[in-house]
């Protein structure tokens with residue numbers, strides 16, 4: 221046989237072997253969470269993983285490695301980018317060290333189902349692929365507005381003289397409200413409150429009981445603003461390594477996960493009631509002040525986005541807003 225034919229045969233053999241190997245083999249993805257293991261996000265994720273593994277035998281499995289004790293919350297994005305882990309439950313605010321655009325997802329004002337229809341989801345993935353070496357897989361939290369929680373009462377939307385725990389989500393807005401701010405991962409909030417290092421913190425409407433912050437919280441400022449974005453992200457090379465059946469299976473389960481997001485509207489109501497029962501007082505403004513408060517949040521949020529990444533901010537703003 222001529223060397224040329226031999227080479228061709230070897231290539232064919234290799235291709236066939238590769239295809240057979242990939243389709244016949246079960247792959248396991250390593251997943252970490254930037255949020256605490258006992259919190260509501262991971263509780264719901266665990267339920268999903270159980271179903272995923274039960275139905276995905278022989279195709280695809282997920283191995284849950286752990287929460288912030290395995291990888292610190294603000295390092296999880298880089299772990300996904302570099303392939304230290306395959307997948308993560310994370311929020312953009314925790315990986316602005318990978319790309320500032322990650323935090324822009326708090327500004328979406330349409331459901332994720334609509335983001336998939338109107339091109340927002342693809343636009344996000346273009347940026348996540350190019351700048352983050354990641355695939356943006358699914359948003360598993362929606363309709364969870366952020367609030368300001370305080371131990372000192374305010375009677376107008378002014379945080380002057382107050383020190384408030386933040387992440388990038390809240391920085392520009394709280395500073396616009398005259399707060400002095402300190403960034404911490406969720407895992408440090410309780411101690412910061414206990415020691416009086418902060419007078420309050422930003423967090424969504426749900427979840428403050430998960431780490432016992434209710435013990436150290438007196439007021440919640442209404443209304444809420446933005447929408448907490450908690451999503452599954454994946455290392456891009458790991459995503460591209462999946463076989464067609466594996467990717468189809470993953471996609472099916474991701475859409476099923478998003479299909480459960482109606483939960484969050486109920487949860488917001490339950491958590492509001494639970495806070496009231498725990499003695500946390502709602503601070504409310506009149507209608508005009510409330511509207512101005514929320515408008516200001518978005519105005520300041522987009523201004524910050526435009527400053528950091530003008531082109532992408534403009535693209536996202538058009539796609540994240542309801543069409544008229």
Ligand code: 173
Pocket residue numbers: 311313314386387388389405406422423424448449450
């Ligand atoms: O830690 C935070 O306050 C934060 O940025 C966040 C983002 C999404 C969901 C919950 C918290």
